[in-house]
Amino acid sequence: MNTLSWNCWGLGNPRTVNALKKLVQAEAPSLVFLMETKLPLKSMKRMSNIKHSLGLTQGLVVPSEGKSGGIALLWKPETNVHIQSFSRWHIDAVIDSGSCIGKWHLIGFYSNPDTSGRPESWAHLSQLATVNNLPWMCVGDFNEILSVTEKQGGSNRPSMQIENFRHCIDTCGLKDIGYFGSWFTWSMFRNDLGWIRERLDRVFATTERLNLFPNARLHHLASFASDHYALMLRISSQRVQRKKPKKLFRFESMWLKDDRCGAIVEEAWAEGSLKGVENNFVACLDSCRMALTRWNIREFGHIGKKLAKAQDLLQALKERAVGLSNTLEVCQQRAEVNRLLDLEERMWKGL
Incomplete structure:
Protein backbone atom coordinates (compact mmCIF):
# COMPACT_ATOMS: atom_id res chain seq x y z
CA MET A 1 0.00 0.00 0.00
CA ILE A 235 3.62 0.14 -4.49
CA SER A 236 2.63 0.28 -8.16
CA SER A 237 4.14 2.44 -10.90
CA GLN A 238 0.63 3.42 -11.98
CA ARG A 239 -0.62 6.71 -10.61
CA VAL A 240 -4.19 7.09 -9.38
CA GLN A 241 -6.36 8.56 -12.14
CA ARG A 242 -9.42 10.45 -11.04
CA LYS A 243 -12.21 11.22 -13.45
CA LYS A 244 -12.88 14.93 -13.42
CA PRO A 245 -16.56 15.79 -13.06
CA LYS A 246 -18.12 18.16 -15.55
CA LYS A 247 -18.01 21.64 -14.09
CA LEU A 248 -21.17 23.70 -13.85
CA PHE A 249 -21.02 27.46 -14.11
CA ARG A 250 -21.11 29.36 -10.87
CA PHE A 251 -20.35 32.96 -10.07
CA GLU A 252 -17.16 33.18 -8.00
CA SER A 253 -17.25 35.83 -5.29
CA MET A 254 -13.49 36.29 -5.71
CA TRP A 255 -14.19 37.87 -9.11
CA LEU A 256 -15.76 40.84 -7.33
CA LYS A 257 -12.34 41.70 -5.93
CA ASP A 258 -11.09 42.29 -9.46
CA ASP A 259 -11.92 45.75 -10.85
CA ARG A 260 -12.34 44.30 -14.37
CA CYS A 261 -15.29 42.11 -13.40
CA GLY A 262 -17.90 44.90 -13.48
CA ALA A 263 -16.88 46.06 -16.95
CA ILE A 264 -17.00 42.52 -18.31
CA VAL A 265 -20.53 41.99 -16.98
CA GLU A 266 -21.75 45.34 -18.35
CA GLU A 267 -20.32 44.67 -21.80
CA ALA A 268 -21.68 41.11 -21.90
CA TRP A 269 -25.13 42.24 -20.72
CA ALA A 270 -25.28 44.90 -23.41
CA GLU A 271 -24.22 42.33 -26.01
CA GLY A 272 -26.95 39.93 -24.86
CA SER A 273 -29.63 42.63 -24.99
CA LEU A 274 -28.82 43.32 -28.66
CA LYS A 275 -29.55 39.76 -29.77
CA GLY A 276 -33.24 40.54 -30.08
CA VAL A 277 -34.45 37.14 -28.94
CA GLU A 278 -37.81 36.53 -27.30
CA ASN A 279 -36.40 35.92 -23.81
CA ASN A 280 -34.02 38.88 -23.60
CA PHE A 281 -33.23 38.37 -19.91
CA VAL A 282 -32.05 34.79 -20.47
CA ALA A 283 -29.94 35.94 -23.42
CA CYS A 284 -28.23 38.53 -21.24
CA LEU A 285 -27.53 35.98 -18.54
CA ASP A 286 -26.14 33.55 -21.11
CA SER A 287 -23.90 36.24 -22.57
CA CYS A 288 -22.57 37.08 -19.10
CA ARG A 289 -21.97 33.41 -18.35
CA MET A 290 -19.90 32.89 -21.50
CA ALA A 291 -17.93 36.13 -21.03
CA LEU A 292 -17.13 35.40 -17.39
CA THR A 293 -16.17 31.81 -18.21
CA ARG A 294 -13.72 32.97 -20.91
CA TRP A 295 -12.29 35.60 -18.58
CA ASN A 296 -11.96 33.13 -15.72
CA ILE A 297 -10.11 30.60 -17.90
CA ARG A 298 -7.78 33.31 -19.21
CA GLU A 299 -7.00 34.87 -15.83
CA PHE A 300 -7.54 32.13 -13.24
CA GLY A 301 -8.41 28.87 -14.99
CA HIS A 302 -4.85 27.65 -15.41
CA ILE A 303 -3.87 28.12 -11.78
CA GLY A 304 -3.18 24.39 -11.41
CA LYS A 305 -0.77 24.39 -14.35
CA LYS A 306 0.86 27.64 -13.27
CA LEU A 307 1.28 26.28 -9.75
CA ALA A 308 2.82 23.01 -10.97
CA LYS A 309 5.23 24.95 -13.19
CA ALA A 310 6.16 27.30 -10.33
CA GLN A 311 6.79 24.36 -7.99
CA ASP A 312 8.97 22.63 -10.59
CA LEU A 313 11.03 25.79 -10.96
CA LEU A 314 11.33 26.10 -7.18
CA GLN A 315 12.59 22.53 -6.98
CA ALA A 316 15.15 23.17 -9.74
CA LEU A 317 16.39 26.30 -7.97
CA LYS A 318 16.77 24.45 -4.67
CA GLU A 319 18.66 21.61 -6.32
CA ARG A 320 21.22 23.92 -7.93
CA ALA A 321 21.59 26.05 -4.80
CA VAL A 322 24.97 27.78 -5.10
CA GLY A 323 25.01 31.11 -3.30
CA LEU A 324 23.31 34.28 -2.11
CA SER A 325 21.92 35.23 -5.54
CA ASN A 326 20.36 31.81 -5.84
CA THR A 327 18.92 32.17 -2.34
CA LEU A 328 17.11 35.34 -3.40
CA GLU A 329 15.72 33.50 -6.43
CA VAL A 330 14.50 30.68 -4.17
CA CYS A 331 12.79 33.16 -1.84
CA GLN A 332 11.14 34.98 -4.75
CA GLN A 333 9.97 31.73 -6.33
CA ARG A 334 8.64 30.46 -3.00
CA ALA A 335 6.68 33.71 -2.67
CA GLU A 336 5.22 33.15 -6.15
CA VAL A 337 4.20 29.61 -5.24
CA ASN A 338 2.53 30.88 -2.09
CA ARG A 339 0.72 33.60 -4.08
CA LEU A 340 -0.68 31.02 -6.48
CA LEU A 341 -1.64 28.75 -3.61
CA ASP A 342 -3.52 31.56 -1.89
CA LEU A 343 -5.31 32.34 -5.13
CA GLU A 344 -6.22 28.70 -5.63
CA GLU A 345 -7.45 28.46 -2.03
CA ARG A 346 -9.71 31.48 -2.53
CA MET A 347 -11.07 29.92 -5.70
CA TRP A 348 -11.99 26.71 -3.92
CA LYS A 349 -13.56 28.55 -1.00
CA GLY A 350 -15.28 31.08 -3.23
CA LEU A 351 -13.80 34.00 -1.31
Missing part, protein backbone atom coordinates in the same frame (compact mmCIF):
# COMPACT_ATOMS: atom_id res chain seq x y z
CA ASN A 2 1.21 3.51 -0.86
CA THR A 3 2.91 5.26 2.04
CA LEU A 4 3.78 8.94 2.52
CA SER A 5 6.40 10.15 4.99
CA TRP A 6 7.08 13.86 5.53
CA ASN A 7 8.77 16.16 8.01
CA CYS A 8 6.14 18.84 7.42
CA TRP A 9 7.57 21.46 9.80
CA GLY A 10 4.34 22.66 11.33
CA LEU A 11 0.68 21.90 10.67
CA GLY A 12 -0.30 25.15 12.36
CA ASN A 13 0.53 26.85 9.05
CA PRO A 14 -2.45 26.74 6.61
CA ARG A 15 -0.07 26.59 3.64
CA THR A 16 1.55 23.46 5.05
CA VAL A 17 -1.86 21.86 5.49
CA ASN A 18 -2.73 22.85 1.93
CA ALA A 19 0.51 21.27 0.68
CA LEU A 20 -0.28 18.08 2.58
CA LYS A 21 -3.77 17.97 1.09
CA LYS A 22 -2.31 18.28 -2.39
CA LEU A 23 0.11 15.43 -1.75
CA VAL A 24 -2.66 13.18 -0.45
CA GLN A 25 -5.00 14.08 -3.32
CA ALA A 26 -2.31 13.40 -5.91
CA GLU A 27 -0.86 10.24 -4.43
CA ALA A 28 -3.78 8.65 -2.52
CA PRO A 29 -1.59 7.06 0.19
CA SER A 30 -3.13 4.50 2.53
CA LEU A 31 -0.64 5.41 5.27
CA VAL A 32 0.82 8.82 6.15
CA PHE A 33 3.62 9.37 8.68
CA LEU A 34 4.19 12.99 9.71
CA MET A 35 6.97 14.54 11.78
CA GLU A 36 7.35 17.99 13.36
CA THR A 37 3.61 18.62 13.35
CA LYS A 38 4.26 21.20 16.09
CA LEU A 39 0.75 20.64 17.42
CA PRO A 40 0.55 20.37 21.23
CA LEU A 41 -2.19 18.55 23.12
CA LYS A 42 -4.45 21.62 23.13
CA SER A 43 -4.42 21.62 19.30
CA MET A 44 -5.75 18.09 18.86
CA LYS A 45 -9.08 19.41 17.58
CA ARG A 46 -7.20 21.06 14.72
CA MET A 47 -5.42 17.78 14.03
CA SER A 48 -8.77 15.99 13.97
CA ASN A 49 -10.07 18.46 11.39
CA ILE A 50 -6.96 17.95 9.27
CA LYS A 51 -7.38 14.17 9.39
CA HIS A 52 -10.96 14.37 8.17
CA SER A 53 -10.09 16.86 5.43
CA LEU A 54 -7.50 14.38 4.16
CA GLY A 55 -9.89 11.44 4.26
CA LEU A 56 -7.50 9.74 6.70
CA THR A 57 -9.89 9.58 9.60
CA GLN A 58 -8.00 6.91 11.53
CA GLY A 59 -4.68 7.43 13.23
CA LEU A 60 -2.47 7.95 16.21
CA VAL A 61 -1.22 11.43 17.05
CA VAL A 62 1.63 12.12 19.48
CA PRO A 63 1.44 15.81 20.51
CA SER A 64 4.46 18.07 20.36
CA GLU A 65 6.23 19.21 23.48
CA GLY A 66 6.01 22.96 23.28
CA LYS A 67 6.71 24.35 19.82
CA SER A 68 8.80 21.46 18.53
CA GLY A 69 8.26 17.81 17.73
CA GLY A 70 5.00 16.01 17.31
CA ILE A 71 4.46 12.95 15.12
CA ALA A 72 1.43 11.19 13.66
CA LEU A 73 0.53 8.05 11.75
CA LEU A 74 -2.70 8.42 9.78
CA TRP A 75 -4.52 5.87 7.66
CA LYS A 76 -7.67 5.25 5.66
CA PRO A 77 -10.65 3.58 7.40
CA GLU A 78 -10.30 0.45 5.27
CA THR A 79 -6.61 0.02 6.18
CA ASN A 80 -6.06 -2.58 8.90
CA VAL A 81 -3.55 -1.09 11.36
CA HIS A 82 -2.70 -2.29 14.87
CA ILE A 83 -0.60 0.09 16.97
CA GLN A 84 2.01 -1.73 19.06
CA SER A 85 3.78 1.13 20.82
CA PHE A 86 4.65 4.80 20.48
CA SER A 87 6.78 7.59 21.93
CA ARG A 88 7.71 11.12 20.94
CA TRP A 89 10.23 9.54 18.52
CA HIS A 90 8.38 6.60 16.99
CA ILE A 91 5.11 4.89 16.14
CA ASP A 92 5.22 1.10 15.85
CA ALA A 93 2.40 -0.67 14.00
CA VAL A 94 1.49 -4.00 12.44
CA ILE A 95 -0.28 -3.72 9.08
CA ASP A 96 -2.56 -6.51 7.88
CA SER A 97 -2.61 -6.45 4.08
CA GLY A 98 -4.95 -9.42 3.72
CA SER A 99 -4.61 -13.11 2.96
CA CYS A 100 -2.44 -12.69 -0.14
CA ILE A 101 0.29 -10.65 1.54
CA GLY A 102 -0.34 -11.05 5.24
CA LYS A 103 0.96 -8.94 8.11
CA TRP A 104 4.05 -6.76 8.14
CA HIS A 105 5.73 -4.42 10.57
CA LEU A 106 5.90 -0.61 10.07
CA ILE A 107 7.87 1.85 12.17
CA GLY A 108 7.61 5.58 11.64
CA PHE A 109 10.81 6.96 13.15
CA TYR A 110 12.03 10.47 13.95
CA SER A 111 15.60 10.56 15.21
CA ASN A 112 16.58 13.12 17.81
CA PRO A 113 17.65 16.36 16.04
CA ASP A 114 20.12 16.95 18.87
CA THR A 115 23.40 15.18 18.11
CA SER A 116 23.90 14.30 21.78
CA GLY A 117 20.63 12.35 21.72
CA ARG A 118 21.48 10.38 18.58
CA PRO A 119 23.02 7.33 20.38
CA GLU A 120 19.80 6.95 22.36
CA SER A 121 17.84 7.08 19.09
CA TRP A 122 19.90 4.24 17.60
CA ALA A 123 19.52 2.16 20.76
CA HIS A 124 15.77 2.79 20.61
CA LEU A 125 15.54 1.73 16.95
CA SER A 126 17.63 -1.39 17.59
CA GLN A 127 15.29 -2.40 20.40
CA LEU A 128 12.21 -1.89 18.18
CA ALA A 129 13.74 -4.23 15.60
CA THR A 130 13.43 -7.12 18.06
CA VAL A 131 9.73 -6.85 18.93
CA ASN A 132 8.57 -9.39 16.32
CA ASN A 133 9.74 -11.46 13.36
CA LEU A 134 7.45 -9.93 10.75
CA PRO A 135 8.84 -8.37 7.55
CA TRP A 136 9.36 -4.74 8.42
CA MET A 137 9.85 -1.29 7.02
CA CYS A 138 11.11 1.86 8.72
CA VAL A 139 10.30 5.34 7.35
CA GLY A 140 11.08 8.82 8.59
CA ASP A 141 13.64 11.53 9.19
CA PHE A 142 16.79 10.04 10.69
CA ASN A 143 18.69 13.34 10.99
CA GLU A 144 21.84 11.52 9.91
CA ILE A 145 23.65 10.43 6.77
CA LEU A 146 25.15 7.07 5.79
CA SER A 147 27.96 8.51 3.68
CA VAL A 148 29.89 11.76 3.30
CA THR A 149 28.48 11.93 -0.24
CA GLU A 150 25.03 12.51 1.27
CA LYS A 151 26.02 15.95 2.53
CA GLN A 152 26.92 19.08 0.59
CA GLY A 153 28.07 22.32 2.19
CA GLY A 154 28.56 23.27 5.82
CA SER A 155 30.98 21.61 8.21
CA ASN A 156 32.09 18.00 7.80
CA ARG A 157 30.09 15.34 9.60
CA PRO A 158 32.20 13.43 12.18
CA SER A 159 32.95 9.96 10.83
CA MET A 160 31.93 8.35 14.14
CA GLN A 161 28.39 9.74 13.81
CA ILE A 162 28.05 8.21 10.36
CA GLU A 163 29.51 4.91 11.53
CA ASN A 164 27.13 4.70 14.48
CA PHE A 165 24.16 5.14 12.16
CA ARG A 166 25.48 2.51 9.75
CA HIS A 167 26.02 0.07 12.59
CA CYS A 168 22.45 0.55 13.81
CA ILE A 169 20.97 -0.07 10.35
CA ASP A 170 23.14 -3.17 9.84
CA THR A 171 22.22 -4.52 13.27
CA CYS A 172 18.53 -4.11 12.46
CA GLY A 173 18.95 -6.02 9.19
CA LEU A 174 17.64 -3.10 7.17
CA LYS A 175 18.44 -2.02 3.62
CA ASP A 176 18.07 1.36 1.98
CA ILE A 177 15.45 0.78 -0.73
CA GLY A 178 16.77 3.47 -3.10
CA TYR A 179 14.77 6.32 -4.63
CA PHE A 180 13.88 8.45 -7.63
CA GLY A 181 14.36 12.21 -7.56
CA SER A 182 16.70 14.61 -5.83
CA TRP A 183 19.81 13.18 -4.18
CA PHE A 184 19.19 15.29 -1.09
CA THR A 185 15.99 15.49 0.99
CA TRP A 186 16.74 18.56 3.12
CA SER A 187 18.27 21.95 2.38
CA MET A 188 18.88 25.19 4.25
CA PHE A 189 20.75 28.44 3.62
CA ARG A 190 22.90 29.97 6.33
CA ASN A 191 24.61 33.31 5.92
CA ASP A 192 27.84 32.02 7.48
CA LEU A 193 27.97 28.66 5.69
CA GLY A 194 25.91 29.10 2.53
CA TRP A 195 23.72 26.28 1.26
CA ILE A 196 23.69 23.02 3.22
CA ARG A 197 21.98 19.96 1.72
CA GLU A 198 21.71 16.47 3.15
CA ARG A 199 19.89 13.20 2.66
CA LEU A 200 18.20 12.83 6.04
CA ASP A 201 14.85 11.29 5.10
CA ARG A 202 14.67 7.73 3.84
CA VAL A 203 12.95 4.37 3.80
CA PHE A 204 14.59 1.18 5.03
CA ALA A 205 13.22 -2.35 4.76
CA THR A 206 14.19 -5.93 5.41
CA THR A 207 14.65 -8.31 2.49
CA GLU A 208 11.42 -10.06 3.46
CA ARG A 209 9.49 -6.78 3.30
CA LEU A 210 11.01 -5.92 -0.08
CA ASN A 211 9.90 -9.28 -1.43
CA LEU A 212 6.30 -8.59 -0.41
CA PHE A 213 6.15 -5.54 -2.70
CA PRO A 214 8.81 -6.07 -5.40
CA ASN A 215 7.48 -3.24 -7.59
CA ALA A 216 7.57 -0.60 -4.85
CA ARG A 217 9.42 2.59 -5.74
CA LEU A 218 10.35 5.54 -3.52
CA HIS A 219 10.03 9.07 -4.89
CA HIS A 220 11.42 12.28 -3.39
CA LEU A 221 8.78 15.00 -3.86
CA ALA A 222 9.75 18.64 -3.41
CA SER A 223 7.55 20.85 -1.26
CA PHE A 224 7.36 24.62 -0.89
CA ALA A 225 6.06 24.29 2.68
CA SER A 226 9.02 22.56 4.31
CA ASP A 227 12.79 22.34 4.01
CA HIS A 228 12.28 18.58 3.71
CA TYR A 229 11.20 16.64 0.66
CA ALA A 230 8.22 14.35 1.11
CA LEU A 231 8.89 10.65 0.61
CA MET A 232 6.26 8.80 -1.42
CA LEU A 233 6.50 5.02 -1.57
CA ARG A 234 4.40 3.84 -4.49
